[in-house]
Amino acid sequence: MATARTVLISGGNRGIGYAIAEEFIAQGHRVAVTARSGEGPAGSMTVRADVTDQASVDAAFAEVEAELGAVEVVVANAGITKDTLLMRMTADDFDDVVDTNLGGSFRLVKRASKGMLKAKYGRIVLISSVVGLYGSAGQVNYAASKSGLVGMARSITRELGGRGITANVVAPGFIETDMTAELPEATQADYKKSIPAGRFATANEVAKVVAWIASDDAAYISGAVIPVDGGLGMGH
Numbered sequence: 308m309a310t311a312r313t314v315l316i317s318g319g320n321r322g323i324g325y326a327i328a329e330e331f332i333a334q335g336h337r338v339a340v341t342a343r344s345g346e347g348p349a350g351s352m353t354v355r356a357d358v359t360d361q362a363s364v365d366a367a368f369a370e371v372e373a374e375l376g377a378v379e380v381v382v383a384n385a386g387i388t389k390d391t392l393l394m395r396m397t398a399d400d401f402d403d404v405v406d407t408n409l410g411g412s413f414r415l416v417k418r419a420s421k422g423m424l425k426a427k428y429g430r431i432v433l434i435s436s437v438v439g440l441y442g443s444a445g446q447v448n449y450a451a452s453k454s455g456l457v458g459m460a461r462s463i464t465r466e467l468g469g470r471g472i473t474a475n476v477v478a479p480g481f482i483e484t485d486m487t488a489e490l491p492e493a494t495q496a497d498y499k500k501s502i503p504a505g506r507f508a509t510a511n512e513v514a515k516v517v518a519w520i521a522s523d524d525a526a527y528i529s530g531a532v533i534p535v536d537g538g539l540g541m542g543h
């Protein structure tokens with residue numbers, strides 16, 4: 308097996324973050340998840356953190372480091388949507404989404420980079436979305452926050468790439484989650500028509516890619532945007 312690493316995933320109590328935690332555990336790593344409520348999967352350590360608050364993020368890292376050692380892999384997954392058309396979007400709708408998705412990722416990687424620089428090793432994975440580069444009506448705030456992650460990963464790559472640290476973006480398309488399951492059948496069918504793969508992905512299909520880009524095997528990939536979208540956004 309590859310070297311076991313200490314991995315921290317934000318928003319690991321449900322959805323894609325939970326699946327990412329399960330995958331890292333299955334691969335034999337030491338896994339911590341942050342959650343505002345609930346717990347990560349069996350075999351993970353759960354710590355409370357709100358990614359909009361640097362002190363809360365710092366406290367979570369300190370707890371994890373005391374228990375599992377310095378964080379070597381960080382996955383910035385926590386995210387929210389507040390969808391509405393531009394004309395109706397309030398400044399708060401915009402700020403809340405950007406502060407959680409982009410600001411939250413900044414707070415995590417800022418804290419994580421300390422230990423990574425010391426260790427001269429690190430894997431930073433930012434969970435974006437196909438809409439970050441494709442755009443999406445009703446998601447001006449969300450798409451802006453998600454495309455911002457690309458600039459973040461590429462700037463980190465230029466700053467820290469010489470220190471054994473990589474920073475990459477994983478951009479999922481439609482994923483089978485509670486949210487997509489609740490869509491009417493006709494809407495689901497419409498979405499599927501626009502996806503070359505003709506189906507949604509499972510959260511585990513995203514998790515496998517995240518685990519790989521965070522592995523030792525992916526040491527020479529940094530600043531990349533890796534789509535997991537069945538071909539929906541290709542070319543972007």
Ligand code: NDP
Pocket residue numbers: 317318319320321322323324342343344345356357358359384385386387407434435436437478479480481482483484486
């Ligand atoms: P969910 O809505 O199922 O989960 C979101 C997670 O983020 C929860 O764990 C939630 O915690 C956490 N979170 C939200 N706000 C904060 C905060 N301020 N501080 C700490 N944690 C917070 O989302 P998904 O699993 O569907 O999505 C995960 C990521 O993948 C997101 O970044 C999303 O944008 C992205 N994505 C999702 C797609 C999809 O189809 N589902 C497609 C493309 C990208 P809590 O439970 O406490 O609220």
